[in-house]
Amino acid sequence: MTTTLPPVPPSASRERPDHPDVPVTTLPLLSAHVLVPLYALTLVAAVVVLAGVRRSWRWCVVAVLAGAVVGTLLSWFLGDVLDVLGIPPTWVDRIWTGVVCALLGVAVVGLVRGRRLTRVVAALVVPLALVSGGLAVNRDAGLYPTIADALGQSHVPPLRLPDDPDPGTHRADAATWRPPQDMPAHGRYGSVRIPGEVSHFHARPAIVWLPPAALVEHAPELPVVVMLSGQGPGAAPANIIEAGRMADRLDAIAHRNRGLAPIVVMPDQLARASNNPMCVDGPLGNSATYLTRDVPDWVHDHLHAADPGADWAIAGFSQGGTCALQLGAGRPDRFGSWIDVSGQIGPVLQGGDDTVSRGFRGDRAAYAAAQPLRVLAERAPYRDSAAFVAAGSDDSRYGPVVPKVVAAARSAGVTVTERVIEGGGHDWHTAGVALAEGVEWFAHRTHLAR
Known part of the structure; x- marks a missing residue:
């Protein structure tokens, strides 16, 4: 007999020893409350860059398309040819790799052809795109729930054995x-x-x-x-x-x-x-x-x-x-x-x-x-x-x-x-x-x- 288990919310009353938590390291990396604002900020920054170089719209189109193609090839080469992680990329991994590379293409155009404010925002697009893509892939795999997990710091305290x-x-x-x-x-x-x-x-x-x-x-x-x-x-x-x-x-x-x-x-x-x-x-x-x-x-x-x-x-x-x-x-x-x-x-x-x-x-x-x-x-x-x-x-x-x-x-x-x-x-x-x-x-x- 096999029973499919429904999702169970974490219990605040589960028995575990008290231990200090550092708020930054316990930030939930899989939560939509964290990811959606980050994605929105990345999109807004990219739009600002595109608006700042609107006269170079042809370069923007080329950069976005080239970035998407490079991302697709990169995902295929690393995931399917070199098999760096031992498992093939999912469709989420492939799409986000293309999106990140397309955003990096926009950032390059902004840095080369934009004015001072546009270049500043374009510089911000680079880390925003990389972090957004990385967290999207992480959410797809469900690997690192918090920053502490990504840093290898376990939240699991020593076990108190029963008497x-x-x-x-x-x-x-x-x-x-x-x-x-x-x-x-x-x-x-x-x-x-x-x-x-x-x-x-x-x-x-x-x-x-x-x-x-x-x-x-x-x-x-x-x-x-x-x-x-x-x-x-x-x-x-x-x-x-x-x-x-x-x-x-x-x-x-x-x-x-x-x-x-x-x-x-x-x-x-x-x-x-x-x-x-x-x-x-x-x-x-x-x-x-x-x-x-x-x-x-x-x-x-x-x-x-x-x-x-x-x-x-x-x-x-x-x-x-x-x-x-x-x-x-x-x-x-x-x-x-x-x-x-x-x-x-x-x-x-x-x-x-x-x-x-x-x-x-x-x-x-x-x-x-x-x-x-x-x-x-x-x-x-x-x-x-x-x-x-x-x-x-x-x-x-x-x-x-x-x-x-x-x-x-x-x-x-x-x-x-x-x-x-x-x-x-x-x-x-x-x-x-x-x-x-x-x-x-x-x-x-x-x-x-x-």
């Missing part, structure tokens, strides 16, 4: 547990350090979300979802909370189920945003051991969680979705379920040769053995594994991977739920919805949800 009045004792079964009167209305999340004691992987701080049922005395033993972000500029566990709005979505799941929901652990599988260890153990870091040994060990020692296996799921978006496929196929003893949102068909860097040389020390046999579709075929049948595989309907790069993964998993005996997010691309809007639906699917699978 354990009965350490080491048997936990109540979630199926028979009843919520107490003093149970919080919302879950709690925060950052934690999960050391790589076995893997020696140098992970950045993780984020943990605890449902309301985990915040009371005699909390029940709860399933666990290990959820991974993507890889690329600004990639970090905080993307899941801030760009994916996961805390609000998880609160909605818990609210429908008497405060019960899986514990969601969001570790760092990258070590840094520009790194991609591909969720294997290799020269780029022992990411696989970190996720299958160090993270479960920390969860067992600090949280009221079920043991790894049938009551654990590995989930992720983009590169994190590829990791979910890899570890779900390769380690069903640790993760009985997996949630793959917009993942690739297997671990990869920029190209096949680069992947083998940098990620597997040139060992092609090791590279081939790490391909999850091969693992699925070789380890079949999977008698107890289940998968939730999703992508956006407009994701032309990773959407076509879904039917291939679904077919291979079903052939191996995995119970698969396939989901296509209508109108979704390869972005955090799609990822937030699909990951939350995957968590609810897992909650039904583990009998938390009714």
Whole structure:
């Protein structure tokens, strides 16, 4: 069963420690209240420049057309030919690249042929156009909700773990547990350090979300979802909370189920945003051991969680979705379920040769053995594994991977739920919805949800 989650407004009463906010860095970059005035100011400045050089209207026409053509070619070359971000540009990206270059053409005409005031305004058009275009693309991807996020400054404070009045004792079964009167209305999340004691992987701080049922005395033993972000500029566990709005979505799941929901652990599988260890153990870091040994060990020692296996799921978006496929196929003893949102068909860097040389020390046999579709075929049948595989309907790069993964998993005996997010691309809007639906699917699978 899969339930489509409606948008949930951020809750001012969600439990989180107090921490100072700097107003400028918390400016909401995705809000129409910020973007519309900026777009209007940019348009007005461009009109002022055009009015100041109206006698050179032919130059203006040439500049606008040339700028639009250059922008179109630039978007095609960087996005489709060089593939600098690993995903093709959306139509929003392409249009805004053309608009920005057209505005820059207007600014050039104003600087060359305008009088003093026109040149001053033309100089202002340049940063206005660049910022407007950048924020429009950012809003389309849903990546940086605030200036702090764009600067790599997370708003996620340290997690305050609940007190354990009965350490080491048997936990109540979630199926028979009843919520107490003093149970919080919302879950709690925060950052934690999960050391790589076995893997020696140098992970950045993780984020943990605890449902309301985990915040009371005699909390029940709860399933666990290990959820991974993507890889690329600004990639970090905080993307899941801030760009994916996961805390609000998880609160909605818990609210429908008497405060019960899986514990969601969001570790760092990258070590840094520009790194991609591909969720294997290799020269780029022992990411696989970190996720299958160090993270479960920390969860067992600090949280009221079920043991790894049938009551654990590995989930992720983009590169994190590829990791979910890899570890779900390769380690069903640790993760009985997996949630793959917009993942690739297997671990990869920029190209096949680069992947083998940098990620597997040139060992092609090791590279081939790490391909999850091969693992699925070789380890079949999977008698107890289940998968939730999703992508956006407009994701032309990773959407076509879904039917291939679904077919291979079903052939191996995995119970698969396939989901296509209508109108979704390869972005955090799609990822937030699909990951939350995957968590609810897992909650039904583990009998938390009714």
